[in-house]
Amino acid sequence: MTKLKADLALLMVTFGWGISYYLTDLSLEDMGPFTLNSNRFLTAFAVAVILAFPKLKNISKRTVKFSFLLGVVLVLVYLGATFGTLYTTLSNVGFLCGLTVIFTPILSSIIYKKLPGKKQTFVILLSFIGIALLTLKDDFSINYDNLLGDLLCIMCAVSYAAHLLITEKAVTFEDVNPFHLGVLQLGTTGVFTLILAFIFETP
Numbered sequence: 001m002t003k004l005k006a007d008l009a010l011l012m013v014t015f016g017w018g019i020s021y022y023l024t025d026l027s028l029e030d031m032g033p034f035t036l037n038s039n040r041f042l043t044a045f046a047v048a049v050i051l052a053f054p055k056l057k058n059i060s061k062r063t064v065k066f067s068f069l070l071g072v073v074l075v076l077v078y079l080g081a082t083f084g085t086l087y088t089t090l091s092n093v094g095f096l097c098g099l100t101v102i103f104t105p106i107l108s109s110i111i112y113k114k115l116p117g118k119k120q121t122f123v124i125l126l127s128f129i130g131i132a133l134l135t136l137k138d139d140f141s142i143n144y145d146n147l148l149g150d151l152l153c154i155m156c157a158v159s160y161a162a163h164l165l166i167t168e169k170a171v172t173f174e175d176v177n178p179f180h181l182g183v184l185q186l187g188t189t190g191v192f193t194l195i196l197a198f199i200f201e202t203p
Contacts, residue, residue, distance in 0.1 A: 021093050025085050033082040034197035040078075041190030048183045055179060063180045066170040070181065071188025073163045075196075078189070080156030088149025092134050096153035102127045103161035111165065 027036050049056065081097050088096075102124050105116045116124065135150045137143050143150075170176050 018094060021081070021085060021090050021097075024082055025090060028082070028086060032197065032201035033079060033086070034193050034201050037075075037078050037082060038190055038194035038197050041074075041186050041193060045183065045186040045190050048186060052179070052183070056183065059177070059180045059184070060175040062173055063170075063176045064184065066166070066176060067181055067184035068188050070163060070166055070170070071185040071192065073159055073166065074185055074189040075192045076159035077156050077163060079193070080152045080154075080159060084149045084153035084156060086149065088146040088153065092146060092150055093153050095130065095134055096150060097156045097160075099127055099131070099154070099157040100160040100164070103158045104164055107158075107161050107165055 024036070031039075081093065084093050084097070105120050106124065108114075109116050115121075131154075135143060135146065167181070170181060171178050
């Protein structure tokens, strides 16, 4: 893949990620957050299995274990974003959930006990200033109207950062197939959110 194609692919992913918040907001008018996410992930899992069934062979136990763990973390990611959409503004959702790029080096520094570089530190500080400007009132007091939603979106970003680091660790093992890992965690997330939908939401 050329650099131009890679950049265009990233642009499309970014566009899709951004518009997903708006579509999520619309979908929540007709269904609960757990139902929405169970539909999303079980459909994605079913499509992936149908289209790539021949490739889903010789799945290792380690892949299953990591897929289960990543699926649980992914539940936190999407529930944070989905519930956050209910309790704060879409602009806050977009910015706060996008802070994964900041929390990833922070968590990595904690795990590996290595401080981030000067540029990363500068960007991290700017991002926290951005958080303050978005989430605080004009007099810099706490905006309790959006506080729950903002915290849920931050949980989403932190959880996704953890998801990336766990994935990075998982694929270092020779018996872990990245494709198997991606497909199985879709199923795990779908099943967990379906169970939560039956418990907390009215059919």
